[in-house]
Amino acid sequence: MNVLIAGRRRSFRTVSFDVRTNSVRLIDQRVLPHRFEVLATAHYRETAEAIRNMTVRGAGAIGATAGYGLAQGLRAFRGGDITRFRARLEEAYDTLKDARPTAVDPVNALNEVRAACNPDAPVKDQQSAALTAAERFATDNVEHCRRIGDHGAPLIRDGATVLTHCNAGWLAFVDIGSATAPMYAAQAQGRRFTVLCDETRPRCQGASLTAWELAQQGIDHRVIADNAAGWLMQQGRIDLVIVGADRVLGRTGEVANKIGTYTKAVLAKRHGIPFYVAIPLSTLDWNLRSGRDIPIEERNESEVLGAWGVPSSPARRPGKSKDPLTYVRIANPSSHAVNPGFDVTPPELITGIITPRGIFQPDQLQALRESAR
Numbered sequence: 001m002n003v004l005i006a007g008r009r010r011s012f013r014t015v016s017f018d019v020r021t022n023s024v025r026l027i028d029q030r031v032l033p034h035r036f037e038v039l040a041t042a043h044y045r046e047t048a049e050a051i052r053n054m055t056v057r058g059a060g061a062i063g064a065t066a067g068y069g070l071a072q073g074l075r076a077f078r079g080g081d082i083t084r085f086r087a088r089l090e091e092a093y094d095t096l097k098d099a100r101p102t103a104v105d106p107v108n109a110l111n112e113v114r115a116a117c118n119p120d121a122p123v124k125d126q127q128s129a130a131l132t133a134a135e136r137f138a139t140d141n142v143e144h145c146r147r148i149g150d151h152g153a154p155l156i157r158d159g160a161t162v163l164t165h166c167n168a169g170w171l172a173f174v175d176i177g178s179a180t181a182p183m184y185a186a187q188a189q190g191r192r193f194t195v196l197c198d199e200t201r202p203r204c205q206g207a208s209l210t211a212w213e214l215a216q217q218g219i220d221h222r223v224i225a226d227n228a229a230g231w232l233m234q235q236g237r238i239d240l241v242i243v244g245a246d247r248v249l250g251r252t253g254e255v256a257n258k259i260g261t262y263t264k265a266v267l268a269k270r271h272g273i274p275f276y277v278a279i280p281l282s283t284l285d286w287n288l289r290s291g292r293d294i295p296i297e298e299r300n301e302s303e304v305l306g307a308w309g310v311p312s313s314p315a316r317r318p319g320k321s322k323d324p325l326t327y328v329r330i331a332n333p334s335s336h337a338v339n340p341g342f343d344v345t346p347p348e349l350i351t352g353i354i355t356p357r358g359i360f361q362p363d364q365l366q367a368l369r370e371s372a373r
Contacts, residue, residue, distance in 0.1 A: 001170040003216055005036060012038070013175050015056060015064040015138065017131070022075050024068045026056045029171055031325060033212035034310045044073030044092045051099035051106070054203070058172020059246045059283050060141045063105030066096040067134035070113045074130045077123065085123045089114065101295040102256055102342045103246035104285040109137045137282070138174045144280035145176035147356035152182025152242065152278060153189060155354075160193045160239040163229060166200045166258035167209035168244020168278065178244045178278035180213065182354065187219055195221040196238065198229065200258060202303040202339065226260055233271040241268050241275045242354075246342060247294055248277065250284045250369055253347030253362020254291035259340055265349035277345075278354040286369060291344040304337035306330050 002009040016025045023040040024047045031037055039055065041047040047069035049055075051062045073092030077085050093110050100106070116133035117126040156162060168179035176184065183195060195214055200206035207223045214221040224232070232238050241264060247256040255261070255277050268275040288294060306329045331337065347362030357368060 001175060001213070001216065003036060013138075013142075014058075014061045014171050015068065015174055017068045017071070017134065017138075019131070022072055024050075024065060024072055026050055026065065027171065028055050029057055029209060030055055030308075032171070033208050034325065041069075041072075043076070044069045045095060047072060048095045048099040051096070057205070058167060058169075059103045059105040059244065060145070060173035060178070060280055061171065062100060062103060063109040063282055064134070064138040064141055064174050066099070066106035067109035067113050067137045069096045070110055071127075071130040071134040074117070075127050077127070080123050082119070082123065085126065086119060089117060089126075100297060102297045103283075105246075105280075105282045108282045109134070112137055141174040141280055141282065142176060144282070144356040145173050145178055145181045148178055148278050148280065148354050149176065149181030149185035151356075151358055152276070152354040153185035155240060155242070155274070155276065156182055156186040156191060156193055157239070158191045158193065161196060161237060162193060163196045163198070163232075163238045163241045163264065164210060165198045165206060165241075165243045165261055165264055167205040167213070169210055169213045171209050171213060172244060173280070177213075178280060178283075178354075179242045180210070181278060182242060183214075183219060184217065187217065193220070195219055196229075196232070197221055197223050198226050198260065198264070199223055200260065201226055202307075204307070205258070229264055230267045233267055233273055238271075238273055241265075241273060243275075243277055245277050245279050245283050247285050247288075248279055248283050248353065248365070249288050249291060249294075250286045250365045251289055252291065253350065253353070253365055254294075255345040255347075255350065255353075255362075256291070256294045256296070256342050257345065259343050262343040262345045262349075265345045269349050274351040275349060276352050276354055276359075277350055281356060281368065284365065284368065291346070294342075294344055296343070297341040299339045299341045301337035301339050302327075304331070304339045305335065 028037045113133045116129040169177035197206040197210045245257045352359045
C-alpha cells in the first residue's frame with residue numbers, strides 16, 4: 001500500500017526481509033497512527049518478541065514474520081554440522097510458534113519453511129530453501145488478499161455502509177488485507193461507500209489502524225464505540241459486516257477473531273444483516289475439531305485498565321514529533337481486569353467466508369481442502 005510521508009507517497013509492505021543484514025523489517029504498529037516507523041529485528045528471538053509485543057500483529061502479517069524469522073535464525077547459523085543446524089531449526093521454530101498462540105497462520109508459515117529444508121541437504125542449501133519458502137509465503141499472502149478483494153467487492157453496493165471490527169487490513173497482512181480487500185477493490189471499481197470502524201478496545205486497532213489505513217486510501221469512514229453497533233443496526237444504518245479471522249476451523253466453520261467479533265455476529269443475525277469473514281488460505285486450520293480447542297490468548301490486564309496515546313494540544317501535534325507514547329490509567333486504581341484477546345464465532349452466525357477461491361458457506365470449507373489435493 002502507499003503511505004503519505006512528508007507530502008510524498010511511498011509504497012510499503014507490512015513485513016519484508018533484508019537479505020544483506022539478515023533482518024526482518026516491520027512497520028511498528030504500536031506507534032501508529034501517531035508516527036510511521038519501520039524497525040528491523042536482527043535475531044529470531046527479537047522477531048518473536050516483535051510478534052509477542054504486537055509491533056507486528058494480524059494473522060497474515062505475523063505468519064509472514066514467523067516464516068522470515070525462522071529463515072533468519074537458520075541463515076545466522078555458522079558451520080556445516082547438520083545435527084546442530086537441525087537443533088537450531090527446532091529451537092527457532094518453537095520460539096516463534098509460541099509467540100502468540102491463537103492465530104494459525106504463523107504455524108502454517110513455519111511448517112512451510114521447515115518442510116522446505118531437506119534434512120539430507122547441506123546446511124547452505126537448507127538456509128537458501130528456508131528463505132525461498134518464507135518469501136513464497138509472503139508473496140502468496142498478497143496474492144490471496146488480492147483475490148479476496150475480487151470475490152468480495154460485489155458485496156459492497158454503491159452507497160452502502162460497511163461495519164468492520166479490529167484491523168484486518170493491509171497492516172494485518174503483507175499487503176492489501178482481508179476484510180479491507182473487498183473495500184479497496186470496490187473503491188477501484190468506482191463505488192462510494194462508508195466504513196464504520198469499531199474502536200476495538202482494549203488496544204483500539206480499529207480506531208488507530210483501520211481508520212488510519214482508510215484515511216491513507218481516501219475511503220470515507222467513521223470510528224464508532226464498540227457498543228454503538230447494535231443501536232446503529234437497529235436504526236438500519238449498517239448494511240454489511242466484513243471481518244477478518246485469526247483461525248478458521250476447516251472442519252466446523254468456527255471462526256476465532258479479535259474479542260468482540262462474536263458480539264457483532266450475534267447482533268448482525270438479530271437484525272438480518274449479512275456477516276462475512278474474509279481469510280487467506282493460511283488462516284484455515286484442518287486439525288482442530290472444535291472451537292473449544294482453540295487456544296485463546298489472555299493478554300496483560302494493563303491493556304484494559306488503561307490506554308496509550310500522545311498528548312493533544314496545539315504545541316504537541318501527533319505525528320509531528322518524536323514524543324513518546326503515554327500510558328494513562330483509566331480504571332479504578334485498585335481494580336484488576338480479565339483480558340481475553342479473542343473469541344469464537346459459531347458457523348450459524350456467518351453468512352459466508354470470503355476466500356481467494358470464492359465465497360463459501362462455513363460448512364462448505366472442506367471443498368477448499370479437496371481442491372488443493
